[in-house]
Amino acid sequence: MKYLFPEYNLQDYYLILKVLVGTFIVLGMLVLRLLEFKIQAYKRNDKTLLIVFTGLIIFWAGTRGHKIGTDTSNYHDFYFLQSLYLPDYSEFFVYFNSDLIFEVLMFFTFIFKDFTVFTFVVACVFNIVLFTFVRKFTDYGNKGSSLFLFLTFASFFSFTSLELNIIRNAVAISFFLIGLHYLLNDYKKKTLVFFILALLSHLTSLIPIVAILIALYFQNTPIKYFLALYFAMILASFFGFGLHTISFLQNLDGEYANRLVFQGETTYRIGFRPDFVLYNSFFLFGLMIISKMKSRTEKMIFRYYILTSIIFFLNFYIPFSDRIGVYSWICLPILIYTVLINNFPRSYLHLSSLALIFIFVMNYLILFP
Numbered sequence: 345m346k347y348l349f350p351e352y353n354l355q356d357y358y359l360i361l362k363v364l365v366g367t368f369i370v371l372g373m374l375v376l377r378l379l380e381f382k383i384q385a386y387k388r389n390d391k392t393l394l395i396v397f398t399g400l401i402i403f404w405a406g407t408r409g410h411k412i413g414t415d416t417s418n419y420h421d422f423y424f425l426q427s428l429y430l431p432d433y434s435e436f437f438v439y440f441n442s443d444l445i446f447e448v449l450m451f452f453t454f455i456f457k458d459f460t461v462f463t464f465v466v467a468c469v470f471n472i473v474l475f476t477f478v479r480k481f482t483d484y485g486n487k488g489s490s491l492f493l494f495l496t497f498a499s500f501f502s503f504t505s506l507e508l509n510i511i512r513n514a515v516a517i518s519f520f521l522i523g524l525h526y527l528l529n530d531y532k533k534k535t536l537v538f539f540i541l542a543l544l545s546h547l548t549s550l551i552p553i554v555a556i557l558i559a560l561y562f563q564n565t566p567i568k569y570f571l572a573l574y575f576a577m578i579l580a581s582f583f584g585f586g587l588h589t590i591s592f593l594q595n596l597d598g599e600y601a602n603r604l605v606f607q608g609e610t611t612y613r614i615g616f617r618p619d620f621v622l623y624n625s626f627f628l629f630g631l632m633i634i635s636k637m638k639s640r641t642e643k644m645i646f647r648y649y650i651l652t653s654i655i656f657f658l659n660f661y662i663p664f665s666d667r668i669g670v671y672s673w674i675c676l677p678i679l680i681y682t683v684l685i686n687n688f689p690r691s692y693l694h695l696s697s698l699a700l701i702f703i704f705v706m707n708y709l710i711l712f713p
Contacts, residue, residue, distance in 0.1 A: 406464030473518035
């Protein structure tokens with residue numbers, strides 16, 4: 345399989361995504377608002393539009409060239425090219441050392457000696473699992489719109505990185521979200537299965553798993569104590585405290601532990617990030633203002649978002665802290681959906697349309713054009 349657009353660069357791919365997401369936001373608003381009171385037609389078109397959008401996103405991400413995304417290039421140069429010269433392909437798992445899920449994906453796709461097969465399969469796994477999550481979380485369109493929920497994920501700036509760059513995090517996140525859905529509905533065995541799949545995809549998925557379990561354990565603790573901790577950790581991060589200062593974490597093995605002790609030069613901005621603090625705080629307090637904290641799910645997701653934001657703030661002093669920040673950002677579409685559907689059930693479709701436009705413009709046209 346050849347790259348379909350070999351002359352395209354990363355900015356071209358960003359532009360294609362913006363056009364795709366913007367088009368489906370407008371199309372979804374027109375079709376779903378028109379069919380809002382025709383239940384069966386609404387659910388059918390909600391699912392159909394979501395299938396088409398998911399398919400286009402898989403095609404967009406899966407057929408990209410190996411130079412689109414830093415991590416994509418690394419997979420191509422370090423894993424794929426070296427796999428072509430293995431004396432015995434059966435030694436693949438001995439020769440390479442990565443997260444198990446990705447070792448398996450690489451083993452079964454590199455055998456075709458075509459790197460695009462690998463990127464296409466990874467795009468399928470991430471987007472199909474995410475598709476499954478939004479369908480389940482919206483009760484298959486019976487509670488809100490699964491299309492709008494997927495589009496909300498796609499309207500945040502971190503979505504392009506998940507699709508084109510941090511693909512191990514992406515697959516881990518998709519499995520975590522399914523596990524989160526089952527946890528919120530008290531399916532413990534299914535929760536365990538998908539949390540294990542997330543860990544086998546990327547070990548840093550331990551962060552969201554621990555965060556949601558802490559949120560579950562302290563679900564009856566008043567939110568004001570979480571907010572007090574939130575402000576305290578912002579202040580601590582401002583004065584230079586972070587996970588990089590905790591000695592026993594530096595002694596651990598693995599990619600994340602190596603970043604904690606990083607002393608070299610990097611173009612990534614290291615240090616306290618008021619821009620990210622403002623970004624996360626804007627959504628936190630904006631949603632808290634309009635939320636009445638009616639449901640258990642709502643309370644849990646708020647607590648999860650606060651905890652993962654805190655962990656993010658404590659990673660400001662290591663390279664690529666945004667890869668930790670993504671674990672807080674992935675719950676924002678869920679939080680927006682939950683707040684709107686619980687507090688404004690009659691005007692959900694109208695408000696979610698406005699929220700989608702706002703998030704798209706904010707992320708893709710103002711903050712990250």
